[in-house]
Each structure stands twice: as C-alpha cells, then as structure tokens.
Amino acid sequence: MKMCSLNLTSFTLIIFIALFLWSSSFESCSARESKQYNNLRQREHRAPSMLRKNEKGDLHGRKLSRFVGYAYSRTPEETTMTSSATFNVLEYGAKGDGNTDDTKAFVAAWAAACKVEGSAMVVPSGSVFLVGPVSFSGPDCQPNIIFQLDGKIIAPTSSAAWRSGLLQWIEFSKLQGITVTGKGIVDGQGSVWWNDSPSYNQRDDSVSNELRGNMPSTKPTAMRFYGSSSVTVTGITIQNSQQTHLKFDDCNNVQVFDFTASSPGDSPNTDGIHLQNSQAVTISGSTLACGDDCVSIQAGCSNVYIHDVNCGPGHGISIGGLGKDNNKACVSNITVRDVTMHDTMTGVRIKTWQGGSGSVQQVMFSNIQVKDVKTPIVIDQYYCDGGSCQNETSAVQVSDINYIGIRGTYTQQPVHFACSDSLPCTGVSLTTIELEPMGYAQPPFCWEAFGELKTATVPPVTCLQTGAPSKAKVHTNSDSC
Numbered sequence: 001m002k003m004c005s006l007n008l009t010s011f012t013l014i015i016f017i018a019l020f021l022w023s024s025s026f027e028s029c030s031a032r033e034s035k036q037y038n039n040l041r042q043r044e045h046r047a048p049s050m051l052r053k054n055e056k057g058d059l060h061g062r063k064l065s066r067f068v069g070y071a072y073s074r075t076p077e078e079t080t081m082t083s084s085a086t087f088n089v090l091e092y093g094a095k096g097d098g099n100t101d102d103t104k105a106f107v108a109a110w111a112a113a114c115k116v117e118g119s120a121m122v123v124p125s126g127s128v129f130l131v132g133p134v135s136f137s138g139p140d141c142q143p144n145i146i147f148q149l150d151g152k153i154i155a156p157t158s159s160a161a162w163r164s165g166l167l168q169w170i171e172f173s174k175l176q177g178i179t180v181t182g183k184g185i186v187d188g189q190g191s192v193w194w195n196d197s198p199s200y201n202q203r204d205d206s207v208s209n210e211l212r213g214n215m216p217s218t219k220p221t222a223m224r225f226y227g228s229s230s231v232t233v234t235g236i237t238i239q240n241s242q243q244t245h246l247k248f249d250d251c252n253n254v255q256v257f258d259f260t261a262s263s264p265g266d267s268p269n270t271d272g273i274h275l276q277n278s279q280a281v282t283i284s285g286s287t288l289a290c291g292d293d294c295v296s297i298q299a300g301c302s303n304v305y306i307h308d309v310n311c312g313p314g315h316g317i318s319i320g321g322l323g324k325d326n327n328k329a330c331v332s333n334i335t336v337r338d339v340t341m342h343d344t345m346t347g348v349r350i351k352t353w354q355g356g357s358g359s360v361q362q363v364m365f366s367n368i369q370v371k372d373v374k375t376p377i378v379i380d381q382y383y384c385d386g387g388s389c390q391n392e393t394s395a396v397q398v399s400d401i402n403y404i405g406i407r408g409t410y411t412q413q414p415v416h417f418a419c420s421d422s423l424p425c426t427g428v429s430l431t432t433i434e435l436e437p438m439g440y441a442q443p444p445f446c447w448e449a450f451g452e453l454k455t456a457t458v459p460p461v462t463c464l465q466t467g468a469p470s471k472a473k474v475h476t477n478s479d480s481c
C-alpha cells in the first residue's frame with residue numbers, strides 16, 4: 001500500500017515533468033523561429049552583470065530582480081514565462097570593428113526585439129560598434145524591452161553621416177517599459193562638434209584637427225528618450241557627447257541610477273542629464289562630469305527626485321532657463337539631496353528669462369556639499385544667455401524654495417538671488433548654510449527676494465527680506481500652472 005502511493009506520487013511527478021518539458025520546448029520552438037534564440041553562452045555571458053547589480057540590494061534591487069527572474073531564472077514556474085529572447089547585434093551582421101557602419105545591424109536587431117515582450121537587444125562587450133543616427137522607435141513594439149549594452153558604441157565623426165538639424169544621435173521613442181543597462185560605453189566623439197565654440201580649448205587630437213568645422217550647426221543629444229513611460233537607464237557611461245548626454249522628453253516614470261556622464265569641463269552645451277516635460281523622475285547614484293548643467297530641469301517637469309549624485313566639472317544642477325521667448329513654464333515638486341559638487345560654475349540654481357509666465361514651486365535643495373564652486377546658491381530671474389535682453393514685466397513666478405544644509409567652499413559669491421521686480425521670489429528659506437570663501441569673494445546678494453532664515457547662516461544673509469512682498473508688488477500671474 002505504501003509502495004503503491006509512492007508510485008502514484010512518482011507517476012504524477014513524471015507526468016508533471018513531461019508536461020513541463022513539452023511546454024517549454026514548445027515555447028523555445030516559437031522563439032527559435034527568429035533564429036536568434038538565446039544560446040546558452042550568451043545567457044551565461046549576460047547573467048553575471050545583471051546579478052552583480054542585483055546583489056547591491058539597493059533601492060532598485062527589486063526592479064532588477066524582476067528582470068533577473070523574468071529572463072534568467074531556471075525555476076520551473078518562471079522558465080515557462082520566458083518568452084524573452086535575446087537579439088545580439090553580432091547575429092544581425094554587426095562587425096564591431098569600430099570602422100564598419102553597424103547602423104543597419106542595430107536597426108535589424110531592434111526590429112526583431114521589438115516584436116517580443118521582455119526581450120533583450122544585446123550589444124556585447126569586447127567590440128566597438130560604429131553607429132550613425134538611429135531611432136529605436138516603438139509605438140508598435142511590445143513592452144519591457146531591455147537594451148543590454150556591454151560593448152562600446154561610437155558616433156561617426158564625418159559630416160556625411162549627419163543630417164543637418166538632427167536633434168539626437170541615439171533615440172528611444174514611444175516605448176512602454178524600456179531599460180538600458182550594462183557596463184557599456186556610448187561615445188559621441190564630440191570634439192569634432194565642439195570646435196566652433198570659442199571657449200573650447202582645442203586639443204591636439206587627430207580626429208578634431210582633421211575634420212573641424214564641417215559638422216551641422218545643430219548639435220545632437222547623444223541619447224534621447226521621447227514619449228516613453230517606465231524608462232530605466234543604469235550602469236552605462238555616456239561620454240564626449242556632441243551636446244547633451246542623456247535627455248528625457250515627454251517621459252513618465254524615469255529611473256536613472258549608477259549612470260556616468262563624462263566630458264571635458266570646457267565642452268560646450270554638454271548637459272549631463274536634461275529633463276523636459278517629464279514627471280516622476282529619480283536620478284541617483286550617478287557621476288556627472290560635463291561642460292554644462294550636470295542636471296537641467298526644464299518646463300513641464302514635476303515630481304523629480306535627485307539624490308546621491310556627484311557633479312563636476314559642470315555648471316551645477318539647474319532648474320531652467322525657463323520662460324524664454326515669452327513661454328509659459330510650470331515646474332514643481334523638485335527635490336535635490338545628498339549631492340556633492342566640485343569645480344562647478346553654480347551649485348543649485350533656478351534661472352528664468354524675463355517675459356515668461358508660469359511658476360517654479362515646491363523646491364528642496366538639501367545636504368549639498370560644495371567644493372570650489374563659483375556661486376553655490378543662485379536664483380536668476382534675469383537670465384540672458386548671450387545676446388541682449390529687454391526688461392519685461394512678466395516673469396515665471398518663483399516660490400517655496402528651500403535650502404537646507406548647503407556647506408563647503410565657494411570662489412565668487414555664496415548666495416545670489418536676483419528676483420523679478422514685478423514678481424518677487426517668495427517663500428525662500430535658508431537653513432544651516434555654511435559657506436567659506438576661497439580667497440577674495442563678494443558678499444551675498446539679494447534683489448526682491450522674500451523668505452525666512454530658519455537658522456543663522458555663514459556668511460550672514462541679511463539681504464533676504466522677511467515675510468511677503470506688499471500686495472501692490474505682486475502682479476497676479478494670469479495663466480498660472
């Protein structure tokens with residue numbers, strides 16, 4: 001009797017295993033149709049880097065472990081979910097020799113990956129891929145595609161490869177769930193684009209000297225995400241960008257962590273990360289060294305959280321410039337905390353053009369450590385980047401701006417609040433400001449800035465006016481956000 005029940009159990013188990021094997025072979029058949037069905041070597045190649053990231057157990061571990069479980073786990077329940085296939089660019093004809101144009105192979109690999117939910121397009125390590133302007137566009141793609149980038153992608157340096165007026169080099173657009181991950185490098189080889197800037201100090205490198213001066217006047221962003229939701233960028237480095245390194249435009253639910261942007265401090269307009277019209281954005285654990293703003297937060301952004309970021313060289317972390325050409329700009333709920341900055345032009349800055357409308361509100365800059373920063377704390381409502389600007393009465397309204405724990409050294413001026421005559425800044429609060437000059441320095445400056453000193457500050461910021469501006473002064477902002 002005992003033996004009988006044991007046999008029954010084994011029998012059930014065998015049926016179960018047989019069913020499982022049958023179902024999984026069925027799945028792999030359909031996946032194999034696209035020839036690039038993940039061979040074991042690729043899997044083994046990829047798994048360690050994913051797992052290594054996951055072991056960190058940081059805030060994002062959960063998110064990554066979902067990917068690990070989805071694509072790599074061998075437990076039966078999860079393996080049956082493996083609709084995910086890998087699409088290696090080498091299997092689509094990419095040479096990876098750094099000279100051959102691999103754009104077509106990338107486009108073909110993407111076209112295949114695009115059809116499979118949770119698939120991975122693989123750019124393997126050990127190769128250098130020359131890729132021209134390319135769009136990984138997905139209104140018709142399946143969700144949750146992983147762009148596994150472990151190799152190096154370089155941009156062409158010949159002007160023939162670029163259309164004039166092109167806004168980006170590598171674009172991901174209209175995707176639902178897109179993850180760019182890996183330890184790979186994206187190199188814009190930007191020096192051929194920077195030469196026209198008088199501030200850029202020409203190096204003696206052969207690339208720029210050979211080809212100077214004939215690139216289109218519009219410089220492309222290196223990697224841009226447009227109109228996408230649930231976007232993750234992690235692990236990768238973008239360097240020597242033609243213009244902005246990484247841009248999110250019209251995106252929702254964006255996570256950037258363990259990311260590196262790296263360009264010389266005098267490379268023109270090379271923002272680290274540029275946010276435009278995007279909501280629910282977290283940027284953390286990243287190192288941003290560039291020639292312009294480390295992070296630039298533009299019109300239409302809200303619920304942005306930036307923490308544990310190292311910035312410099314560069315121009316600091318900036319909201320704006322907003323309201324250029326009489327535009328309306330709405331920015332709210334921005335938190336920047338636990339950031340270190342060194343050798344930057346400004347630290348934390350809000351800049352608006354005269355003549356704009358809308359508002360910046362609910363901003364928190366907390367625990368910002370600065371070292372040799374020209375001007376750590378800036379609000380500039382007279383921003384005028386080049387050219388000459390007329391005085392205008394309308395302005396983007398700036399209110400509820402909180403600075404807590406801004407410490408370190410500056411080289412020019414600790415605090416600079418230049419607010420609008422017609423629409424003064426309100427609710428500016430300073431708590432625990434400890435800034436030491438390096439050599440000669442100017443005292444804090446305030447113009448039409450209202451708020452509160454919550455603690456004594458070093459140096460004293462006596463120019464901040466307490467309370468609120470008189471009613472007569474505050475024009476109502478007719479089209480508020």
Ligand SMILES: *[C@@H]1O[C@H](CO)[C@@H](O)[C@H](O)[C@H]1NC(C)=O
Pocket residue numbers: 280302303304305333335
């Ligand atoms: C502000 O943004 C954070 C994300 O940075 C979000 O968690 C929070 O709910 C937002 N607050 C409001 C009032 O929308």
Ligand SMILES: *[C@@H]1O[C@H](CO)[C@@H](O)[C@H](O)[C@H]1NC(C)=O
Pocket residue numbers: 389390391
């Ligand atoms: C704008 O106003 C400032 C201060 O009132 C003044 O010094 C400056 O000359 C004005 N600029 C123009 C272009 O009118």
